Amino acid sequence: MRMAPRGSNGSGGGTKLLLCLLLVACTGAAGQGLRVGFYQQSCPDAESIVRNVTWPAAAADPSLAAKLLRLFFHDCFPQGCDASVLLDGRGTEKAAGPNLSLGGLEVIDAAKAALERSCPGTVSCADAVALATRDAVSFQFGRLLWQVETGRRDSRFSDEADGTKLPNPEYVFPILRDSFARRGLGVADLVALSGAHTxxxxxxxxxxxxLYTFQGNGGVDPFIEPRYARELMGQCTSMASANRVVMDPGSEFAFDTSYYRAIKANRGVLLTDSVLTHDDEAARLVDEMQDLGKFLAAFAASIQKMGAMDVLTGSQGEIRRNCRVVNY
Ligand code: HEM
Incomplete structure (x- = not known):
């Protein structure tokens, strides 16, 4: 389903591009118009309203932080954090293969409903996702791990083709690095954000x-530590297995640094996790991320950067009343 073109409310993409060309400073202008406390006047309780929905939901469902982190990434990466992934319907991003298994949507609905009750038509669904993600990840720490810049607006456009523009888990390092670079994210961002797979x-x-058809040798990926490969074979028993395996064994629900220790020990579950040790710069950062303080700081900086990619602001897009449908 293709809906109204992106940025169709006055500030068209063409105008934006022209402005960008005129202002050389445009590179790095991602997120222009976002700021911490954007709703301070219009909806002063916006952040606590979202938190009051998200923290009880995180207490009830330890997998919520994983679901929302993945949802936020899948919203932002293809074409900006604009809640386009939330729109229901045939042909929308949500209908794309990688998005069929997204979770946490009902928590976003509940947060948005609470926001609409207090501040109708004010807080975007894109901001609700950014805030709820931060809150769900922060829940286990009992404090907020990063500040969320707000002021995003919601897209009136969602295209299934965009939903497929996500990195493929079988990418080797240079291709993975380039896919992030095309979105303005460097190797440091790639290494920090991959830590979500903790x-x-x-x-x-x-x-x-x-495990069964690795490129080159038709058997097991030689980079997987043999004992771990056997463990994985016990869970993914064939190419057809529909089981789900923990990305960071032993610490599935803890937002910690054991993911980095695992990939260093060749116990990364996806190829894109393992390849972070195949490049000197990335491998050095993987070592650094084993310090929890450094990981949390790097993750905070990179998720703020990701959250500002190609956002709609000002009079672009709209503030959806219901995150699943465009306003009519
Ligand atoms: C570096 C490139 C990335 C690739 C190739 C990738 C790929 C994947 C794949 C294949 C899954 C399993 C999906 C399923 O079977 O349902 C997954 C899960 C996940 N991804 Fe990524 N991902 C990447 C980066 C990220 C980033 C940047 C984030 C967030 C900042 C993220 C957050 C997650 C989370 C939290 C899960 C677990 C979801 C759950 O259990 O509900 N990923 N990813």
Whole structure:
């Protein structure tokens, strides 16, 4: 389903591009118009309203942080954090293969409903996702891990093709690095944001090719530590296995640094996790990320950067009343 063109409310993409060309400073202008406390006047309780929904939901469901982190990434990466992934309907981003297994949507609905009750038509769904993600990840620490710049607006456009523009878990390092670079994210961002895989699970369809049909030798990926490969084979028993395996064994629900220790020990579950040790710069950063303080600081900086990519602001897009449908 293709809806109204992006930025169709006055500030068209063409105008934006022209302005960008005129202002050389445009590179790095991602997120212009966002600021911490954007709703201070218009909806002063916006952040606590979202938190009052998200923290009880995180207490009830330890997998919520994983679900929301993945949702936020899948919203932002293809074409900006604009809640386009939330729109229901045939042909929307949500209908794309990688998005069929997204979770946490009902928590976004609940947060948005609470926001609408207090401040109708004021807080965007894109901001609700950014805030709820921060809150869910922060819940286990009992304090907020990063500040969220707000002021995003919601897209009136969602295209299934965009939903497929995500990095493929079978990318080798240079291709993975370039896919992030095209979105303005460097190797430091790639290494920090990959740390999200300290949470959650993956379906065997992304793991089995490494175990049974690895490129080059038709067998097991030689970079997987042999004992771990056997463990994975016990869970993903064939190419057809539909099981789900923990991305960071032993610490599925803890937002911690054990993911980095695992990939250093060749126990990364996806190829894109393992390849972070195949490049000197990335490998050095993987070592650094084993310090929790450094990881949390780097993750905070990179998720703020990701959250500012290609956002709609000002009079662009709209403030959706219901995150699943465009306003009519
Ligand atoms: C570096 C490139 C990336 C690739 C190739 C990738 C790929 C994947 C794949 C294949 C899964 C399993 C999905 C499933 O089976 O349902 C997954 C899960 C996940 N991804 Fe990524 N991902 C990447 C980066 C990121 C980033 C940047 C974030 C967030 C900042 C993220 C957050 C997550 C989380 C939390 C899960 C677990 C979800 C759950 O258990 O509900 N990923 N990813």
């Amino acid at each position: 949470l959650g699970r993956t379906t065997c369809m992304f793991v089995s090719p490494r």
